[in-house]
Amino acid sequence: MDAPTPALQFVGVTKSFGQVSVIRGVTLDVPAGERHAVIGPNGAGKSTLFNLVSGLFPLTEGDIRLKGRSIAGQPPHRINRSGLARSFQITNIFHRLSVFENLRIGMLARHGIRYGLFRPVARLRRINEETREILSLVRLDARADDMAGDLTYSEQRALEIGMTLTTGADVILLDEPTAGMSRDETARAVDLIRDVTRGKTLLMVEHDMSVVFSLCDRVSVLVYGEILATDTPHAISANREVQQAYLGEEAAP
C-alpha cells in the first residue's frame, strides 16, 4: 500500500433511530497522529458519531475501522481493548471513588488485570506508579485522595481526560472537553489536551472555534448527519458553504 493505514476510518457510516436517520453516510479518514475536530450545529449527530465509534450504539450501515480492522458491532470493552478510548460530554466518572482510584481502574485494565482477586491492589507497584504519572499529567496530584465527586467541574473534566488516557489507547475521542468552562479554564484544558495527546490520534467534538484553531490539524463539518467539508481550520473558516450552514445561518441570505 502507498498510504499508511489511517488510525480511524469511517466508510459510509449510517445510523437511523427508527425512521429518523441521524448519520447519513459519513466517510472520513483520520490519519495516525492527527488531531481532528468535528464541528457542527446542535443535532448534527456529532455525539451519535462518537457513540457509534465507541460501540455504544450499533451501526445501521457502513463500517468503522480502527487501524485497518473493522470494529463495527463490537461491544465497548472490546473496542477499548483494541486501542480506542473516549471521554463523555456529560462528565462520566466514578463519583464515590477517590481521584486516584478513578485513574487506577483504567490502568488495571491496560495491564490486563481485569479479574485480579488474589493480591492486594496496593502491592501492584508498577500500576500505582503509572497511575501517579497520569495523575500529574492531568495536574491532579494534590487531589489524589479526594472523592471524585468533590472535584470542581473543570477538575472533573481533567479527570475525565485522564481516565481516557489510562487504558493506553492511541486513538482518543474527546466529546466537548471544554464545554461549560470559563476562558481561563478552557485555555488550560487546551494545553492539557495538547500535552496528553502528543503522539496519539485525537478526534474531538468541539464548539469553541478558538479551541479548534489552536489544537487541531483538520476539521470536519457535520451538518444533518453528513460531512459538509473536511479541511484545515483556516480553509474551513473561509469556506462559504460552512459559514452559511454553521457559523451564521441567520446571517445567510
Add this chain to the structure above:
Amino acid sequence: MRTPLLIAAVLVLLAGVPPFLDLGLQNALVNVLIASLFALAFNLLVGQAGLLSFGHAAYFGVGAFATLHLMRVVEDGFGFPTPLLPLAGAACGLVVGAIAGFFATMRSGVYFALVTLAIAELFHALAPRWQGLFGGEAGLSSMRMPWQGVTFGSTLEVYYLALAWVVVSICLLWAYTRTPFGRLTLALRDNEQRVRFLGYDAHATKVIVFAISAMFSGIAGSLQAMSNEVANYSLFSSHVSAQVVLHAFVGGSTVFFGPLLGAAVFTLFAYLISDLTRSWLLYQGLIFVLVMLYAPTGIGGVVQYHARHWQRLDWSRLAGPYALGSLGGVLVAAAAVFLTETLSVLFDEPYAVARRDAGGAFPPFAAFGTGWDPLSPLTWLLPLALFGVGLYVLTRARRAIGEEWEAIRSAPTAAAAAAAAASRAGS
C-alpha cells in the same frame, strides 16, 4: 490504632465467653454467626456492587442442601473431614451463583431484583416436589460424624467450628475489597457504563461478583445445615431472602461491617423477644422502617459517622442530648409496645371466650404482670401520655443533637487547625 484492638477484643470475647453460657444462648450465638456471614456475603452484592438481590435464600439453601448430601455420604462411611463440610456449600453456592448470576445480571435495577426473586421462588417451588435432591416436603436430615477424636456432638463444638469458618470467610471478604477486582466492584456500582468504556466486560464482572457472594452465602447455609442437621424447602422461602435484606440495611450496607451488626442485633433480638411476645416480627418491621426513615445508613453508618468525627466529639456536651433522646425513644417504644400487646390480648381468642363468659361485657385483662380494665380511660391515657411525652422529649433532643453536630461539622478539623497554626508560625 484502635480498630485492630477492637477486633481482637471482639474475637477474644467470641472465643472465651460461650463456654459459660447456657445452651440456648450458645445456639443463638451460632445463629448470630451464620446470619452475620450471610449478611456480609449478601452485602458484597448490594453494598459494593450496587446490585440488590431479593432472592439470596437460593444460595443459602443450596449451600445447606449440598452440605447435608455430603453429610449423608460421610455417615455412610465416606472419609470426608467434618470440619471441611462447608466446602461443599461453598462449591455449590459458587456454581449455582454463577449460573443464576449469568441470567440475573443481564439486567440491572428493578429487573435484576425481580429475576433474583424469581430464581429463589423457583427453588422454593421445586424443592418440596423433588424428593431425591431436596427430600420433598420433609427435607433432608443427617448427623455430624466425629472426626479425629472430635465428636461435634455438642453445641459448643459446632459454635467453634462456625466461628472459625465465619472468621476466615470475613477475612477473605475483607481482603476482597483490597484487590483490584474489589475496587472494580466499587467502580461498577458507581458507573457501569464508564467501566465498559475502560475496557472491562461489565457483565462478566457482575457474574463473578454474584458468584462470589453466592459462594459465601453457601458457606453460611452450610453452617446452618451442620448446626441443625436438617434442611427443608423453607430455607428457600422469601422470608429468608427478606431477612438478609433487613439485616444488611438496618446494619448499614455502606459500611463493611454494618450488615454484621444488623445480623447480630436482629438475631439476638429474635432470640430474646420471640419468647416474650408473638408480635416480635411486627417490632422487627417497625425498627426496620424507623431506621430507613431516620438513619438510612443504618447502625454501621451511625457508628462510622461518630468514628470519623471522633477527635472533635465533645461528649460532655453530647451526652446530655443523647441521654434525653434515648429517654424519648424508650417512652415512645413503651407506648408502642403497650398498645401492641394490649390489642393483641384484646383481639385474641382467650379474651373472646372471657367476654362470652362475662355475658358480652368487657372483663379486665392481664398484661405486663397486672390487670387492666379495657373500659377505663386510664388504660388508654397511659400509652397516649407516654407517646406524647416521649415524642416531645425526642423532638427536643433531636434539635439539641442537631445543633451540636452542626457545631462539630463546622469546626475546623484538627489537621486543618494544625496547618493553620503552622502557617501562622511560619509567617
